[in-house]
Amino acid sequence: MNLHYKKFYLLLLITALFTACKKQSATPGPKPNDEVVYRGFEKVEHGLPVGEKTQATIGPTGGTLSTPNNTLQLTIPAGAIDDNIAFSVQEVKNTMAAGGIGKSYRLLPEDVQFKKDVEISMNISDTTGLVLATDWMYLAYQDKHGYWHCAKNSVFDPATYTMKAKTRHFSDWSLMQTFKIKNTGKDELDKGESAALQLEVVQPASNPDEPTIDDLLGPSITLDESNIAGWHLLFDGPAARIGTLSASGMKATFKAPTADDRLTQGGVYVDLKNLSIFKDPNRPTRGQSLRVSYNVFVELEQYAKLTLDNTGGITRSVKDISVQVAADGKSKLDFNMNGNLLNIELPNMNMGLKPYGDKQAFVTFLVYWGSYYEKYTSYYAPCGQSGYSHVAGGVELKPDRDGMIKGTFSGYLRHWINGECATVPIPVKATFRVKKP
Structure with missing residues (x-):
């Protein structure tokens, strides 16, 4: 073969390789996260890690993995997986915009194909300031695109004071409460200082473009006077000892007392009514009214x-x-x-x-x-x-x-x-x- 033909075949080979590579790169892959949009719902960044992660290898016979303080426990039943897998749980910053309470945890690896449901259990005691209403609490998870979902099969176990849910996928998990008073000011007040309080209301809803996705958590819902019966202080007494409260709609301001014998825990609550729009078929005994409470801490001189x-x-x-x-x-x-x-x-x-x-x-x-x-x-x-x-x-x-x-x-x-x-x-x-x- 002379030099002319060698160059010709070399050119054909390069052209074929270039064409093959071009076709391979054009093959559609998984849709990038930023292209997945659920209209009306907020996409947020996943939380950054906090502290050290806990790891354990679990095999076909099943097992458990818990955080050091037992705030979260993962239970994998026998037969859920076929091989030994290194699982981990890592606390991360909680990024849930509305309704989120307590800590958030990342479970890995997220690509495990479970043959049976695994159970996630979270202790609900680590919720500073909140007075919890377990009938209105759920576990929630953040998908890989950044959207938060309600685990609607969540159940409360009073014996262990935990909220539990069954799942077959891993992601970032946290607790949520349908109605919650959020302190948008200081958590702990000195005498005469004020805390800005706001009622948050979050309800799982459907994606308008994909109705089968019916557990999305969006921004806080606005309630009107037909649902809000009124804001109140938990304790009776002179303002100098218990503080004062002013409110309008879903917002209130608590001003700390100034007396030397002032209460160190200021209780505030809002009474809600006509809650039929928040029906949950999994919780048929849940009432149509609710008292949502919050504790504001007030410091003494020492x-x-x-x-x-x-x-x-x-x-x-x-x-x-x-x-x-x-x-x-x-x-x-x-x-x-x-x-x-x-x-x-x-x-x-x-x-x-x-x-x-x-x-x-x-x-x-x-x-x-x-x-x-x-x-x-x-x-x-x-x-x-x-x-x-x-x-x-x-x-x-x-x-x-x-x-x-x-x-x-x-x-x-x-x-x-x-x-x-x-x-x-x-x-x-x-x-x-x-x-x-």
Whole structure:
């Protein structure tokens, strides 16, 4: 074959390859997420990861996977999958626009083909400020396109205080409540400050272009006076002690009380009526009226609040606060927090960060269960080792109003085992305010 023919065949080969590649790239693939549009419903970004994910390998015999604080549990029955699969659950930022409550979790992998329904169970106690109405609660999930859906088969289990749903797909999951009071202002108020409250109403609806998709969650629905019977304060008493409330339609403003003996939890509620438009055939006994409540927290002059991840709640101190300062400046702060004890030791009461360490800052928190208590500290003795170590971080002091001192610490405390050694780091977040000594 002469050079002329070689060049000719080479040209044909290149042309054929180019044509084949061009046809392959033109083959329709999965529609990009930004091309999927459900008219009237809001598409939102998936939440960013929070903390560490929990993983477990589960096979054909089934198994469970839970978050460390048991807020979410995944149960895979025997026979749901044919092979061993590495599953994971990861807390993510909750991006549900209306109706969302509590934390949100991402379940992976999302492409598993389940042969049986798996069960997702979420504890409903982690919902600061809200007074829950379980007849109007559901699990919800966010699809890969960014739209939120209601799991309409959700059921409440009063024995475990969890909301459960069956599914065959993984995605981002959270809790939702049909009627919810949202605080659009400050969650925690000082005396005389105000919180802006708004009633949110969300109901699963159909996609107008694909009626078979009937569980989409859209923006908050507007109710009129035919559905709103009125807003009220939960407690009776003088305004200086319980606060004041003004309302119009679906919005209200709570103003914190100013008296020294003011209530530290301001209860607000709105009564709803004529709720027949929110019928759910899966919940036929649900009533046509509802009281939706919300707790606004009001701080005293001196206080402490602490959230410990594995106890699932906030412990507050409203009295029995002691601040002692020795001649050399060493300071000891003791807070009786509803029977639990928080002790903070500092080298001095000067403003700034006091790192944890020997002759520096120490934090001890004792959680009492009758005569038994659990111990959490910023210092710890590693099991099997001698001597003490300290967690990272410290206690930071800043000046606050009226000559007060405000302190914070966050990160981790160590949970002691049988009072001998401490290995488990528990996330903690705390704020306190005391009079300047």
